[in-house]
Each structure stands twice: as C-alpha cells, then as structure tokens.
Amino acid sequence: MNYLRILSLSLALILVPSLAQALDKVRVGVLEFGTVNWELDVMQAHQLAEANGFELEVVPVASGDAATVALLGDAVDVIVTDWIWVAQQRAAGQNYLLFPYSTSVGSLLASPSAKIQTLADLKGKKLGVAGGAKDKSWLLLRAYAQQTAQIDLAKQAEIQYGAPPLLNEVMQKGELDAVLNFWNFAARLQDQGLATVITVPQILEGLGIQKDLPMIGWVFSETWAKEHEAAIQGFLRASYAAKKLMQTSDEEWVRIRPRLKADKDSVFFALRDAFRAGIPACFGEKQQAAAGQTFKLLSELGGKDLVGDLTELPQGVFYSGFSLPPCP
Numbered sequence: 001m002n003y004l005r006i007l008s009l010s011l012a013l014i015l016v017p018s019l020a021q022a023l024d025k026v027r028v029g030v031l032e033f034g035t036v037n038w039e040l041d042v043m044q045a046h047q048l049a050e051a052n053g054f055e056l057e058v059v060p061v062a063s064g065d066a067a068t069v070a071l072l073g074d075a076v077d078v079i080v081t082d083w084i085w086v087a088q089q090r091a092a093g094q095n096y097l098l099f100p101y102s103t104s105v106g107s108l109l110a111s112p113s114a115k116i117q118t119l120a121d122l123k124g125k126k127l128g129v130a131g132g133a134k135d136k137s138w139l140l141l142r143a144y145a146q147q148t149a150q151i152d153l154a155k156q157a158e159i160q161y162g163a164p165p166l167l168n169e170v171m172q173k174g175e176l177d178a179v180l181n182f183w184n185f186a187a188r189l190q191d192q193g194l195a196t197v198i199t200v201p202q203i204l205e206g207l208g209i210q211k212d213l214p215m216i217g218w219v220f221s222e223t224w225a226k227e228h229e230a231a232i233q234g235f236l237r238a239s240y241a242a243k244k245l246m247q248t249s250d251e252e253w254v255r256i257r258p259r260l261k262a263d264k265d266s267v268f269f270a271l272r273d274a275f276r277a278g279i280p281a282c283f284g285e286k287q288q289a290a291a292g293q294t295f296k297l298l299s300e301l302g303g304k305d306l307v308g309d310l311t312e313l314p315q316g317v318f319y320s321g322f323s324l325p326p327c328p
Contacts, residue, residue, distance in 0.1 A: 023055040024231035029067045029076035032060040033261075035184050035275065036080050036101075041256050042242040052234035052241075071096075071219065077228075078220045078235065083291055083317050084136065084298065086219055088307065090314045095222035097319040099236055100214035100287075104278025105200035106130070106137045107186040114177035116197055120149035127157045128167040128179035136215065137200045138180060139301040140294075144203045183278065187270040207297065210290035212327075214280050217318075225321065236322040243279045282327035288318060 026049075030036045040058055043049060049056035059076050061067045067079040072094075080101050089096045110116035114125060122145070129138045133154075145151050153159070160167075160176065164185040171179045172192060181189065190196065201211040218239065225232045245252050253272045262268035295313040298306060 023050070023053065024228050024234075025055040025057055026078060026228075026231050026235045027057045027059050027076045029059045029061045029070045029079040031063070031067070034080075038256055038259055038275065039239065039242045039246065041259060042245055042252060043238050045255070046242070046245065048238035048241050049234075052238045054231040054234045054238075056235075056238075071221075077224055078218050078232075080216055081219050082136065082216045083313070084295070084307065086317050087295060087310060087314050090317065091308055091310050095316075096219055097222050097225060098217035098219050098317055099319040099322065100280045100283045100324065101217040101239075102275075102278040103201065103212050103214050103280055104183040104274060105215050106180060106182045107199045108141060108178060108180045108197045109171075109186055109189050109194040110178040110197050111171070111174065111176070112193065112195060113174075116178055118149065119145040119153075119198070120151055122153060122157045122178060123151055125157050125177040126160065126175070127153065128160045128162060128171060128176045128181070130162065130164045130167055130179070130181045130185070132161050134302050134306045135180075136298060137203075139298055139306070140200060140203050140207065141180060141198075143297060143301055144198075144206050148206065183274050184271060187274045188267055190270055191264065191267045204290075204294070209293050209297075210286055212280070212282075213287055213290040213294065214283065220319075222316075225319065229321065232319075233322050240324070247276050247279055280324055283318075283324040284327040286327055291317070 028040065030040065037058075040056070043056060044058075059070065061070055061076075061079075064081065067076070068081060068085060070076045071079050081098075083098045086096045086098045114121075116122060116125065119141075129135065131138065142153050145153050160170070162170070164182050167176070167179050167181055168185050168189060170176050171189060171194070178197065179189070186196070200215075204213060205211040218236065220232060253268075257268060260268060260271050262271055292313040295307070296311065299311050
C-alpha cells in the first residue's frame, strides 16, 4: 500500500511539470514601470493565464522603442503600441496585428495663472509636448487648433518637447504655461490644481472622429498568432477578464496600489478612474472606420516621417480572431 502511494506521488511529481510545460508561453514586453503592468499584475494574481490555457512571461523593456525592437527581433511575442506602427510595418511587408487595449491617450492641461481657457489662448505661451514633434496627440491638437482657432501652435506657441515625467516636473516648477501629456501623467497634474483645457477624445470628436477610438493595443505578428492560436486567444480572454475586474472591483485597485506609486488618495483615485475610462467597452466597424479617418489626417499632418509613403490605413491592421462586444 505504501509502495503504491509512493509510486503515485512520484508519478504526480513527474506529470505536474509536464502539464505545466505543455502550456504555450506568451512573452509580453512591457515598460518596467508602465501602466500595462497593472493589468498584468491582476492577470497573474488571479491565475487568469493558467485558467485560459497559456503561460505568461513578463519581459521588462526600457522604452517604447525597445519594445518594438524586441518584437521585431522575436525576443517577445506581444507588446502594447499603436496602430500607426502596425500600419508602417504592414506597408513594409511585415504582418503585425493589433487588438484594442485602451482609449486613454492624453490631455492638455494649463496652469491657472496662465489664464488659458481656449486653444486660441495658447498663442505666445510656453507649451510642453510629450512624445516629440510627431506625437499623434500633438498632431491632432494642431489640426484642431487650426480648425477652430485658426492658430498654428507649432509656430505661434513656444514649444518644448520632452519626456512625460520631465514635463510634469517643469510644469510644477511654473516654467511652462501648459502641457500636453499622456493620461497617467495628466492625472497627476490635475491633483496639483492644473485645469484640463481639452482631452484627446474631445479633440477627436471635434474633428468628426469617433471619440472612443482605441489608439493603442496588444500587437503581435499574424504568423505567430496562427501558430499559437489557442495561446493568443487565451491571452486576450485573460486580458479582458483582468480589465473587467479592474472596472468593477475597488478592492483590486487597493491591492495593486503600490504599483501606482500614488501616495495621495486623490492621485490614486485619479489614476484608477482614468484607467477605467480608457477600457474599450466595444470595438467594431465604426471604430475601424475612425482609425482610417484618423490615419488619413495624421498622414497629411505628419507626412513621411510619421507614416512613410502611406496615405490610407492598410487592410488587416486589426486582429479578428477574438472580438469585443459590438458597438451600438
């Protein structure tokens, strides 16, 4: 009896690792301190990877450029980036795909002392811009300012490009009048008393584009997705399940609060609410059409430096093997 028990335990010890190895691995490249880590933390804590039939490996990268290099070099399987990059790659003969991750982009905030209430008030002001001269949000803001206020911000405002945390620091020192920054950095500035002049979704809406357009998504190669169909679909199911938890559970946010580096409750709540607001509730033909409309506008503004020789969004940019609920 004891012999059989020992034998069965020995077989179990052999079989358990074998079963674990049988799970297909999904390597996700992510900025070490980026907001994507919040969702991956939820995925790991609730064993959503195992529940959906794959093994999750989180691979830290130093920057957004490092993430794309890692994906191109097959060092990771999945990253978060935008569909502009996917379009560029497809035009160059690569077959990358995107599945919506977030509609959160950024906001334009101003110091109360600068008395900036409209885009026209930015004339002659010191404006910080995150992401550089070809940043999508910056190009869209320029287009909207030109359309509504007849002002070319690139020429009629004093522009300072910089990294998001640096711009926040400069803004807090009072060395800028306004700043266009990514959503998580904008949330921190709101807590410092800065006023939101306009958000990127409001700019999209003002330009006649769907405001709930996801600008960034999970990106992976079509070849890899076909070879690992169960793994990628399991990964996207796990991602959606993690987002649902983050949308509905305040307790889950309390658990991951250390990752947010939010010492103040007001900052914590602002980051939580901003993340929730960016969770795509649906995705369908309207959003794909909006992406095409936005791409055409960005190609006109950014030129070859942004989109190469493309003038329209190529076919097949969005992954169709897994779907969010259809939009009304």
